Amino acid sequence: xxxxxxxxxxxxxxxxxxxxxxxxxxxxxxxxxxxxxxxxxxxxxxxxxxxxxxxxxxxxxxxxxxxxxxxxxxxxxxxxxxxxxxxxxxxxxxx
Numbered sequence: 001x002x003x004x005x006x007x008x009x010x011x012x013x014x015x016x017x018x019x020x021x022x023x024x025x026x027x028x029x030x031x032x033x034x035x036x037x038x039x040x041x042x043x044x045x046x047x048x049x050x051x052x053x054x055x056x057x058x059x060x061x062x063x064x065x066x067x068x069x070x071x072x073x074x075x076x077x078x079x080x081x082x083x084x085x086x087x088x089x090x091x092x093x094x095x
């Protein structure tokens with residue numbers, strides 16, 4: 001907990017692809033960018049995937065929901081493929 005409490009995030013010069021659970025986004029009373037825009041000097045794209053902060057990669061009983069993990073994997077693959085082929089379309093404004 002000490003490390004979390006004393007951590008001060010620094011600006012990253014590159015692009016950030018942020019993967020967030022759509023349940024976390026819909027339950028958030030704050031801006032969907034959650035402060036990441038200020039840290040992403042090269043731009044930010046938010047990818048909503050099924051689940052919440054905890055369940056996007058595992059469930060409470062530690063058995064991942066196959067469909068959630070598959071959709072996360074597909075979103076990650078699309079980002080990697082886009083970078084590898086230089087076909088990634090980046091928006092300056094994220095809704």
